[in-house]
Amino acid sequence: MRVTNQMVTSGSLRNMQKSxxxxxxxxxxxxxxxxxxxxxxxxxxxxRALKLRTTVDQLDQYKNKNIKDALSWLDxxxxxxxxxxxxxxDVYYYCEQGAQDTFQTKDxxxxxxxxxxxxxxxxxxxxxxYAGRYLFSGYKTETNLIFQDxxxxxxxxxxxxxxxxxxxxxxxxxxxxxxxxxxxxxxxTGTATYTSPSVDSVYQLRLAYSDLDKGxxxxxxxxxxxxxxxxxxxxxxKQVADSATYYDVSDxxxxxxxxxxxxxxxxxxxxTVKDAISVNVNYNKSSFAVGDLxxxxxxxxxxxxxxxxxxxxxxxxxxxxxxxxxxxxxNFSQYITVNAQGKDxxxxxxxxxxxxxxxxxxxVLDIEDTISRLKELQEDPQYKNDPDAMKQLDKMLEDADxxxxxxxETMQKLFGNNMTNFQNFMETVSAxxxxxxxxxxxxxxxxxxxxxxxxxxxxxxxxxxxxxxxxAAIEMYQAELVYESALATTSSVIKKTLLDYI
Numbered sequence: 001m002r003v004t005n006q007m008v009t010s011g012s013l014r015n016m017q018k019s020x021x022x023x024x025x026x027x028x029x030x031x032x033x034x035x036x037x038x039x040x041x042x043x044x045x046x047x048r049a050l051k052l053r054t055t056v057d058q059l060d061q062y063k064n065k066n067i068k069d070a071l072s073w074l075d076x077x078x079x080x081x082x083x084x085x086x087x088x089x090d091v092y093y094y095c096e097q098g099a100q101d102t103f104q105t106k107d108x109x110x111x112x113x114x115x116x117x118x119x120x121x122x123x124x125x126x127x128x129x130y131a132g133r134y135l136f137s138g139y140k141t142e143t144n145l146i147f148q149d150x151x152x153x154x155x156x157x158x159x160x161x162x163x164x165x166x167x168x169x170x171x172x173x174x175x176x177x178x179x180x181x182x183x184x185x186x187x188x189t190g191t192a193t194y195t196s197p198s199v200d201s202v203y204q205l206r207l208a209y210s211d212l213d214k215g216x217x218x219x220x221x222x223x224x225x226x227x228x229x230x231x232x233x234x235x236x237x238k239q240v241a242d243s244a245t246y247y248d249v250s251d252x253x254x255x256x257x258x259x260x261x262x263x264x265x266x267x268x269x270x271x272t273v274k275d276a277i278s279v280n281v282n283y284n285k286s287s288f289a290v291g292d293l294x295x296x297x298x299x300x301x302x303x304x305x306x307x308x309x310x311x312x313x314x315x316x317x318x319x320x321x322x323x324x325x326x327x328x329x330x331n332f333s334q335y336i337t338v339n340a341q342g343k344d345x346x347x348x349x350x351x352x353x354x355x356x357x358x359x360x361x362x363x364v365l366d367i368e369d370t371i372s373r374l375k376e377l378q379e380d381p382q383y384k385n386d387p388d389a390m391k392q393l394d395k396m397l398e399d400a401d402x403x404x405x406x407x408x409e410t411m412q413k414l415f416g417n418n419m420t421n422f423q424n425f426m427e428t429v430s431a432x433x434x435x436x437x438x439x440x441x442x443x444x445x446x447x448x449x450x451x452x453x454x455x456x457x458x459x460x461x462x463x464x465x466x467x468x469x470x471x472a473a474i475e476m477y478q479a480e481l482v483y484e485s486a487l488a489t490t491s492s493v494i495k496k497t498l499l500d501y502i
Contacts, residue, residue, distance in 0.1 A: 052460055055457050056454065058332070059457060060454060062329070063447065063454055066328050066329060067330050067446065067447045069131075070330060072131075073130050073135070073338045074338055074436055074439060075440070076128065076130045077130075077339070077340055078433070078436050078437065080128040080136075081429060083121070083125050084429050085429045085433065087118050087122045087125075088350065088429060089422075091422050092419060092423065094115065094415070095416070095419045096415075097415075098415025098416075099415045100412075101412050105365075108362075108364065111358075111361055112358045116354075116358060119355065122346060123292075123293060124146070124291065126144070126293065127144045127146050135340070136342030137297060137342065138324030138341050139326070141326075143294070144294070145293060145294060145297055145342040145346065146291055147290055147291065147292050152290075155305055155306035156303060156305055157284065157285065157303075157304040158284070158295045158296075158301050158302065158303055158304070159282065159283075159284050159302040160208075160209070160283055160284070160285060160299050161280065161281075161282050161299060161300045161301060162207060162283070163280050163281075164278065164280070164281060166273060166275070166276050168206070169204070169265070169274060170205075171204075172202050172203070172204040172247070173199060173200075173201055173406075173413070174246075174247040175197050175198070176197065176244075176247065177195045177197045177198060177244070178367070179197060179370055179396050179400040181370050181373040181377065181396070184396070188386075188388070188392065194395075194396070196395075197402065202249060203265040203270040203274075204265075205262070205263040206261060206262055206263075206352050206356075207261040207281060207283065208261070208293075208352070209261050209292070209295075209348070210261035211258070211259060211261070212259075212261055212285050213258065213284040213286055213287075218283060218284045219237060219256055219281065219282065219284075221254065221263070221281050222282075223280075224277045224280070225275075225276050226277060233254065233269060236253050236254055238253050238255055240264075246260075246264070251269070252266055253266050253269065254266065254269055263281070293348060298343050299319060300317065301316075302317070303315045303316075319343070323341055324341060325337040325339065326338055326339040330447075330450070331449070331450055336443055337439065340435070344432060345428055345432040349425075353418055353421055353422075356414060357415060357418060360410060360415075364407050364408055367400060367403050367404045367407055370400050371401065374397045375397070378393050
């Protein structure tokens with residue numbers, strides 16, 4: 001085959017161009033540290049790089065954002081749950097003291113204030129936030145578990161459907177016809193009849209809230225029996241307006257006390273209810289205090305909201321039995337629940353029982369004040385020289401001493417019985433603590449695993465994309481030598497003409 005000058009020239013230029021291209025590629029590798037600058041240079045490396053970069057980005061998201069956020073959420077939750085436990089433990093210590101009646105009269109007011117503060121402190125934990133989100137409100141992270149201020153409860157009323165376990169019936173010892181020192185004048189003038197106090201036992205069912213709307217038409221009680229039948233005992237409900245007769249109930253009736261949120265069952269009604277599966281009470285509440293738990297977080301209910309134009313907007317709320325778990329994706333297809341719901345460990349029953357304790361102390365204080373007042377009246381000239389008045393005061397003072405003994409005994413028993421209740425509350429909170437702690441430990445293990453995965457995939461990504469700078473520099477030096485040799489050789493070939501062969 002005949003080889004022409006043109007063929008030699010073209011071949012030389014083509015080979016020189018390849019040498020120059022290799023130098024350029026190696027120069028790019030040295031300066032960028034990457035094997036390729038465009039997918040077309042090596043499609044296999046490019047495709048693998050896309051997959052590895054995506055994986056590294058996901059693992060970085062899990063490690064530095066999702067897991068850290070979840071750990072912070074759980075850490076804040078642990079602190080708040082521990083605070084609830086500590087406050088319950090404080091109440092338990094009061095129960096130990098109260099069961100022995102070690103309280104001094106001068107200290108009773110302080111004890112009442114501290115009990116109220118402990119209740120408020122427990123409920124306030126329901127408003128704990130993390131990064132502007134409420135921790136214990138389920139999916140409603142923008143809504144506080146409690147009414148945190150007056151604006152939060154403004155214009156709100158609720159129709160609440162509360163299902164109660166009949167095991168929550170409490171046998172309550174009460175004093176009827178309490179001694180009233182202020183009634184002495186009416187008794188002496190004959191406008192009032194004095195009746196000595198008496199002790200009775202009643203069956204109490206405490207609703208979640210006090211200060212309920214008045215009127216028996218707004219409250220219904222239905223009982224689900226063991227055979228599945230439902231009995232409505234609504235017609236037997238009687239609202240009691242006079243605190244002196246709160247607990248004076250006939251055998252076939254139920255006293256409704258909206259001020260305290262109590263239902264007092266007569267003996268016959270109680271016997272038909274005590275063995276039921278559940279008691280369902282439907283009632284209305286339109287007056288809330290700051291710090292009250294929101295009904296929609298605990299019960300199936302209807303919220304009536306009065307708008308600025310006077311119209312009322314109704315909203316139905318349903319409590320989901322399975323809860324409202326907030327989950328974080330912390331690894332590939334691996335999710336973890338980070339939230340605890342307030343309804344599982346901040347209970348209405350806690351606050352109600354604390355209020356019962358405070359009320360029992362207050363009742364002892366009240367009768368002690370009555371005794372002091374009666375003794376003052378015995379020294380009052382108006383009565384001191386009146387034999388009939390002194391006889392009546394002596395009788396009232398004697399009855400008041402008996403009433404004091406009875407109320408102190410009732411208070412002691414209440415504090416003693418509540419030791420078990422608050423132990424149970426602490427166990428409930430401990431179960432939530434254990435769950436949160438287990439989740440935290442599990443998340444730490446996941447964090448370690450993700451950290452290892454991230455390091456491994458970063459290494460794979462680097463191995464796929466990055467060049468060894470030393471090797472690339474040596475290869476570039478060699479390529480430059482080849483290129484310079486090609487350049488010299490090509491220049492010697494191209495400069496020859498026909499005259500060189502004549």
